[in-house]
Amino acid sequence: MRVGFFVTCLVDLMRPSIGFAALRLLEAAGVDVYVPPTQTCCGQPAYNSGDRADARALAVKMIQEFEGCDWVVAPSGSCSGMVRTHYAELFADDPRMLARAEALAARTRELTDFLVDELELERVPGRFDGTITYHDSCAGLREMGVKAQPRKLLAKVADAKLVEMAECESCCGFGGTFSIKYGEISARMADNKCQHIVNSGADAVVLGDLGCMLNIEGRLRRRGDKTRVLHVAEVLAGEGA
Amino acid sequence: MQVASMHFKERAHVLLHDELLQSNLAKFKGKFVAARRAAITELDDFDGTRDAAKAIRNRALENLDVWLEMFERNASARGATVLYAQTPADVNALVLEIAARHAVAKIIKSKSMVSEESALDHAIEAAGLEVVETDLGEYILQINDYEPPSHIIGPALHKSKDQVSDLFAKHHGTPRKTEINELCMEARAQLRQHYLSADMGISGGNFLVAETGSVVLVTNEGNATLTTTLPKVHIAISGIEKIVPTLEDVATLMRLLPRSATGQSISNYVDILTGTKGEGEFHGVEHMYFILVDSGRTAVLASEVREALRCIRCGACMNHCPVYQNIGGHSYGWVYPGPIGSILTPMYVGLDKAHDLPNASTMCNQCGVVCPVRIPLPDLQRKLREQAFERELRPWHERAGIKLWAWFALRPRAYAWATRLGMRVLRRLGSRDGMIHSLPLGSGWTAERDMPAPAGRTFRELYAERTRTSQQTLPLENAA
Numbered sequence: 001m002r003v004g005f006f007v008t009c010l011v012d013l014m015r016p017s018i019g020f021a022a023l024r025l026l027e028a029a030g031v032d033v034y035v036p037p038t039q040t041c042c043g044q045p046a047y048n049s050g051d052r053a054d055a056r057a058l059a060v061k062m063i064q065e066f067e068g069c070d071w072v073v074a075p076s077g078s079c080s081g082m083v084r085t086h087y088a089e090l091f092a093d094d095p096r097m098l099a100r101a102e103a104l105a106a107r108t109r110e111l112t113d114f115l116v117d118e119l120e121l122e123r124v125p126g127r128f129d130g131t132i133t134y135h136d137s138c139a140g141l142r143e144m145g146v147k148a149q150p151r152k153l154l155a156k157v158a159d160a161k162l163v164e165m166a167e168c169e170s171c172c173g174f175g176g177t178f179s180i181k182y183g184e185i186s187a188r189m190a191d192n193k194c195q196h197i198v199n200s201g202a203d204a205v206v207l208g209d210l211g212c213m214l215n216i217e218g219r220l221r222r223r224g225d226k227t228r229v230l231h232v233a234e235v236l237a238g239e240g241a
Numbered sequence: 242m243q244v245a246s247m248h249f250k251e252r253a254h255v256l257l258h259d260e261l262l263q264s265n266l267a268k269f270k271g272k273f274v275a276a277r278r279a280a281i282t283e284l285d286d287f288d289g290t291r292d293a294a295k296a297i298r299n300r301a302l303e304n305l306d307v308w309l310e311m312f313e314r315n316a317s318a319r320g321a322t323v324l325y326a327q328t329p330a331d332v333n334a335l336v337l338e339i340a341a342r343h344a345v346a347k348i349i350k351s352k353s354m355v356s357e358e359s360a361l362d363h364a365i366e367a368a369g370l371e372v373v374e375t376d377l378g379e380y381i382l383q384i385n386d387y388e389p390p391s392h393i394i395g396p397a398l399h400k401s402k403d404q405v406s407d408l409f410a411k412h413h414g415t416p417r418k419t420e421i422n423e424l425c426m427e428a429r430a431q432l433r434q435h436y437l438s439a440d441m442g443i444s445g446g447n448f449l450v451a452e453t454g455s456v457v458l459v460t461n462e463g464n465a466t467l468t469t470t471l472p473k474v475h476i477a478i479s480g481i482e483k484i485v486p487t488l489e490d491v492a493t494l495m496r497l498l499p500r501s502a503t504g505q506s507i508s509n510y511v512d513i514l515t516g517t518k519g520e521g522e523f524h525g526v527e528h529m530y531f532i533l534v535d536s537g538r539t540a541v542l543a544s545e546v547r548e549a550l551r552c553i554r555c556g557a558c559m560n561h562c563p564v565y566q567n568i569g570g571h572s573y574g575w576v577y578p579g580p581i582g583s584i585l586t587p588m589y590v591g592l593d594k595a596h597d598l599p600n601a602s603t604m605c606n607q608c609g610v611v612c613p614v615r616i617p618l619p620d621l622q623r624k625l626r627e628q629a630f631e632r633e634l635r636p637w638h639e640r641a642g643i644k645l646w647a648w649f650a651l652r653p654r655a656y657a658w659a660t661r662l663g664m665r666v667l668r669r670l671g672s673r674d675g676m677i678h679s680l681p682l683g684s685g686w687t688a689e690r691d692m693p694a695p696a697g698r699t700f701r702e703l704y705a706e707r708t709r710t711s712q713q714t715l716p717l718e719n720a721a
Contacts, residue, residue: 007700007701007704009650011700012660012699012700012701013660013663013664013695013699013700014664014693014695014696015693015695015696016696016698016699016700016703016704017696019700019704020700020703020704035704037653037701037704037705038653039653039701040649040650040651040653040656041646041647041650043647043650045643045646045647046643046646046647047623048604048623048626049626049630049635049639049640049643050623050625050626050627050628050629050630050631050635051627051630051640051643051644051647052627052630054643054644054647054651055647057647057651058647058650058651061651089620138603138604138605138606138607142605142606142607142609142610143606170563170605170607171563171603171605171607173563173603174603175602175603175604175605176603176604177639177642177643178600178601178602178603178604179685179686180683180685180686181600181601181639181685182250182253182600182601182685183684183685183686183688183689183690184250184253184254184257184685184688184689185253185257185564185567185568185601186603186685187688187689187690188257188567189563189564189567189603190690191689192563192567213693214692214693215690217691217693218676218686218687218690218691218692218693219689219690219691221674221676221691221693222689222690222691
């Protein structure tokens with residue numbers, strides 16, 4: 001089984017350790033991981049900004065890079081959701097590309113979803129001494145059906161206790177370029193989320209999308225709060241945790 | 242209504258810092274959400290019912306002209322007059338014409354959002370006639386100098402009980418009441434006299450039924466029943482898209498509308514009004530008119546956001562929207578706020594005046610998953626973003642930023658070079674705590690948040706290094 005690993009632009013640029021944690025989980029599960037060296041961005045920022053032409057061009061690039069793989073796995077519900085639920089719409093007028101987009105979409109999975117539902121991972125190397133609370137990122141939850149999978153895996157992390165925060169499914173306010181274009185609204189939404197995290201009393205908030213992580217961590221720190229913000233791959237792999 | 246959607250950001254800024262509004266929004270937030278969540282469990286097959294509702298609304302819209310003609314035939318056969326308004330101004334003109342024909346001096350109104358589009362009350366008053374809103378929320382807004390509604394089913398949801406107490410005491414000249422029940426009784430006492438002395442009643446329409454020529458009104462206060470039956474003349478104003486083929490269809494949609502809106506199994510009142518009073522009949526008005534409003538609806542039908550016309554105005558999208566919950570309905574600057582407003586407002590008043598609305602969304606799709614007729618609201622917002630991008634309505638730096646990003650992302654070598662440099666620079670902007678406290682060009686982010694600084698080296702750099710050291714070769718060549 002050859003798994004194409006899409007690291008996603010944010011993890012690539014901002015926090016490569018998440019990418020290596022995800023790699024370690026996949027490799028430990030015994031799959032053959034391929035990392036296309038030319039990969040950049042899935043095109044979502046262009047797509048959601050209304051720049052359809054560039055979104056299409058980036059989708060073509062992504063399809064070319066990954067279509068030789070049995071699976072495409074990303075440590076992000078948002079980027080995997082872009083491929084799985086939106087690529088086809090970009091090629092509605094191009095039957096040849098549409099077929100290729102649909103084929104790739106069908107094989108694209110979010111990391112925890114892939115680890116649980118495809119690899120049926122039984123053990124994880126991670127250890128976390130403390131309580132964690134999980135934030136459901138919007139695209140992971142509502143586009144990729146990621147809800148039970150990360151919790152199932154986190155339950156296997158030694159010493160970790162999972163507590164649920166209130167409104168764990170409500171948006172943190174990131175929304176890609178929304179976070180800058182409408183920074184004030186975005187920050188207020190992030191603040192609501194941070195309040196729920198703090199109220200949960202957890203030592204760490206764990207989530208599956210780096211966009212939400214930057215937003216939540218940025219707001220927590222500005223509030224002077226030290227609650228740790230970790231990617232689910234880091235906690236599962238025992239890196240950074 | 243005056244369009245203020247071009248001032249969205251400024252309005253949101255003000256309302257985010259309006260402490261009273263924020264406290265009112267906090268009280269409202271979650272109430273409808275929890276009520277809906279409980280109510281939908283009463284249906285054996287909620288999702289199947291939503292599929293059926295979507296199909297009903299699609300069937301109506303696909304042959305809108307056919308159903309409208311059938312409606313007109315059946316309504317006319319029962320003694321009603323069916324008129325069409327192409328623009329908001331036509332709506333007002335038709336109402337005033339009908340009022341003049343029947344020597345009307347005083348008009349009572351039950352809730353009608355479509356009449357807000359044309360600011361009908363102002364037109365009525367400008368013509369020297371009296372108009373009284375009888376929906377409690379609309380009444381509150383009317384006596385508060387025609388404050389605009391902030392929600393499609395609870396127009397005065399942004400106001401607290403205390404604010405209403407003050408308003409009633411001032412406007413009615415009565416001792417200040419503090420109990421909600423007392424306030425309701427006071428409003429009722431005020432309104433009763435108007436029901437009995439009005440010459441004409443105006444209502445909206447939740448559904449128009451083609452097979453019977455009826456209008457269906459879904460309310461909780463009973464005011465619509467009085468408004469549409471006590472005066473001699475009734476005008477129902479409704480968007481043309483509100484039509485459904487059959488009464489059976491209404492039954493299906495009614496399983497979803499109150500549950501999605503307020504979390505009620507059924508609203509307190511459902512009026513189905515058909516034609517004028519016949520010979521020997523006790524109930525009914527002497528003259529019944531329908532004003533069926535286009536005002537941009539046929540343009541929506543011909544557009545790529547036509548699915549928005551399925552809307553049955555339950556308000557679930559705004560009740561669940563995290564943006565709406567924080568900024569309130571007045572930020573949106575026109576009749577329809579929240580996610581559905583972010584589609585309808587640009588379509589009805591012009592994208593150039595309202596391109597912030599479809600952009601001011603995180604696309605979290607909470608709206609899409611609760612919509613009873615499955616309108617894919619974020620997808621429609623994206624369609625309008627595409628139009629705004631193509632028409633260059635968005636600020637130049639926003640477009641340039643995306644274009645620049647895409648230019649690099651399409652060229653892996655340039656991208657590798659630029660990100661290598663960029664991440665090292667950003668790394669150095671970080672303080673000792675690993676946070677960037679202020680970003681040049683990124684103040685939208687850093688005004689109220691830190692930005693965690695990047696690691697400094699990219700995953701691709703580190704991975705290439707790792708593969709080199711482990712003497713590994715890539716498992717396969719780039720499939721391209």
